[in-house]
Amino acid sequence: MGGLPLTIEDSPRYAYRGLMLDTARHFFSTAYLMKLMDNLALAKFSVLHWHIVDDESFPLDLPSQPTLAKNAAYSAKEVYSKQDVLDLVAHA
Secondary structure (H helix, E strand, O other): OOOOOOOOOOOOOOOOOEEEEEOOOOOOOHHHHHHHHHHHHHOOOOEEEEEOOOOOOOOEOEOOEHHHHHHHOOOOOOOEOHHHHHHHHHHO
16 A cells, blocks of 8 residues: 655744753652652653752752751751752663
């Protein structure tokens, strides 16, 4: 059985499809962020803008500034480590 003489040309309307996630104000676990990235890929999103720190909260543990996250995060349990960031970037 032969196929139809049909060609489909498809392309995205915009250069990127993205989502901005603000974890400076609303903490999400790294497991949740990895699941979110998987779902964004399924929906053909190409950009994740991760707003990780702000003047209201600094939930990023920086080895060069060890007291910053300790004093500026909402809680000690809601902090991303350097390894967390590396794992998320590798997952992306």
